[in-house]
Amino acid sequence: MRKQIGYIITTIAILIGNPVVSQKPMQQLDLDADKNWWAGIISMGEMMPLSNSLTIDMYGNNYGNQVQPLLLSDAGDVVWSETPFQFSYENGKLVAIGDYGTIAHHKAGKSLKEAFQYANANYFNASRRMPSEAFFRVPQYNTWIELTYNQNQKDILEYAHNIIKNGMPPGILMIDDNWQEDYGTWAWHPGRFPDPKAMMEELHQLGFKVMLWVCPFVSPDSATFREMAQKDLFITSKSVEEDKAGLPTELPKRHRPKMIQWWNGVSAVLDLSNPDAVAWFKKTLDFLQSEYGIDGFKFDAGDSSYYTQGESVKPISANEHTRLFAKIGLDYPFNEYRATWKMGGQPLIQRLRDKKHTWEDLEKLVPQMGLAGIMGYPFSCPDMIGGGAFRSFLNDAEIDQELIVRSAQSHALMPMMQFSVAPWRVLNETHLNAVLNAVKLREKFSDYILKTAQESSRTGEPILRLLEYTYPHSGYANVKDQFLLGDTLLVAPVLEKGATKRKVDIPPGKWRSFTGKTIKGPKKITVSVGLDDLPYFEKLNL
CATH class of the missing domain: 2.60.40.1180 (Golgi alpha-mannosidase II)
Incomplete structure (x- = not known):
């Protein structure tokens, strides 16, 4: 989530309006902290193996990125729970606490690899499917940094042409937030996209695959919202008193959507426990593909914290809503997610959360990507080259050209690389040539990268x-x-x-x-x- 601030780290379980299981007596596992441990909180990969004090509660919190209910040790230990659990590491003591389900602890071997292989075989076995091969062969180009909320046909085409003009290969072009009429009204904004079919045809002719940004929110002042509220497709308020939307109180209870505050406003959120809501969303996406030739979608948001505040048709956990949002992407080989829960082994692109334009955040890429791999997320993307914090590139912001070069090099031999800031706009000739050389190096190893990805789809490694x-x-x-x-x-x-x-x-x-x-x-x-x-x-x- 691009504007999420910090981590919310707490030992207190976040309660939702409709608990999914009866409260059970607390289960506590005292684990051998003399071993090296890796925990499934991807946004904290740089803290692994655990050495500093850390307290985590997975219930209703994915910490801005992927979360897996898993602990692995370099001595072959596997700790797993089908439901969210808590753990704390402090003063050389590691404790796992389960309030919502059983935590299993297995001795799977004597190494980190043996621990992973056990977890992979028993909890998230490889699906033998993979996302589109294009992710491993060509760069991704996201329009976010260059256009932010001014996504428009003219500038998107100019961005695409400049990619090729400046010696970079066509790849996967991601059109980011605000291409649409409104959140939930997934139609091209007519003022900024006068002829989207012609734009799509031109992008495809240039050699690009095209993805669109989408999310599970619906703006409350849209016709889409009014129609869907009547069909009970949203998370709802727990009571009339809690209803902050100003909706008529004579509406049936199920017609009172809960208004959720997120990084770009206040919206209703799809009730993913309702098959009709999921069917509506997929029908909308399928129409964009059939009508405009869209190749796939960047699925943003879906964080479990948005599902802790209301009621759903079926009594499922906030974490389960996050998982159900990720399942939608399985039908689209061109996909990308930042927030997922318990989706190991699946053919989904799992992007690291947005990084700042700093050397400190550059150092986080390797440990976070490494953690993603052993948590069952092999098809991972290390965010945007140079960082995804758009304010770092606005107006007179100071840009570190060397940092962008080293970021591009870091991406070059990772599973995939994603550009957003236009290198030709912010770099001089020397630094731009260094970035182009990083892209060429990736091309040299593209067959090997793809072969390794194909093997991973079969083995899960x-x-x-x-x-x-x-x-x-x-x-x-x-x-x-x-x-x-x-x-x-x-x-x-x-x-x-x-x-x-x-x-x-x-x-x-x-x-x-x-x-x-x-x-x-x-x-x-x-x-x-x-x-x-x-x-x-x-x-x-x-």
Whole structure:
């Protein structure tokens, strides 16, 4: 969520109006904190393995990103619950607490990989499906940073033409928020899109696939809202007294939608426990595809916190609403989600939450992407190159050109890369050429990236792997600034401003470096780096 501020970390369960299970006696697991533990809170990947005090309650909170009710240790431990649970790590003590269901604890082996494989086989086995292959071959281009809430036909076409004009390949173009008439009225805004069919035809001819931003909200002053309220398709207020929408009180109770405040206003929210609401949403999306040739959708919002405030037709948890929103994307090979719950092994693009235009946030990419992989989300995207915080690129905002280059390089050999800020607008020739070289490097390895993604769809194994995952108990548990793509490509992006050298942990085996030198591991080395350099090492089968 692009305007969500901070994390809401609490040990108190967030109660919703219609509890889904009877309150059970609290279950508590005291876990061996001498081991290294990774927890399924993707937005906190940089805090893994757990070492600092942390308290988490998953109920009604996805912490701005994907959440999986899972703990894994490097000694083969697996902790899983079908329902949300709490855990705390403090003063060397790790405790898991279950109020809404049973927490299972298994000893699956002796390593992080064995723990993951057990969880994968028993709780989120790979679906053997994957999103469109295009995500792994070509860059994504999101119109958010350049256009923000002024999405319009003229500027979108100009953005697309400039991508090609500046030496970048056509890819997946995501048209972001405010292309529509209103939230929930998913029709092109007639003033800003005079001929959307012609725009779509031109984009396709240029070689782009096109996705549209959508969300589960409906604006209360729209005709869509009035029609859907009568059909009971929204989360409703718990009582007349709670109804803040000013709706006529003579309406039947089910016709009193609960108004939810989110980052861009106050809206009604689809009741995803109601099959009719889901059918309405999918019919709308399918129409956009059949009428305009839209290739897929960026599904934003869906955070469980929006479902803690009202009542639904069926008594399901707030977390379950988030899961049901993600299930909709399974019918669209071009999809993207930021907020999901318990969707491991599924063919969904799982994007990291928006990152700031800072070196500190750049450092979060590797550990968060690594955590996503071992939590069952292999098809992950590391947010937008340079950051998704649009205010960092407005007017006279100070832009760090080196940061954008290093961000592009970090993305280049991850499962996918996504641009938003136009590099040709904010970079000089030297820095732009460095970004273009990162794109060319990705093209060089595109077959390998795709092959690894295809294998992941069959096995469930991460595409981007922590070193500890592949080389257990070798001192790599806290390596957070390099990663493996598959098992044979080691990547060590430059994450420090002004760096001219980079320390790298070389695992066992023989590796050919980005300079052509053969290195035998395990060993620690230091390599020299220029602006154009992304240190990578290919494992040799000797």
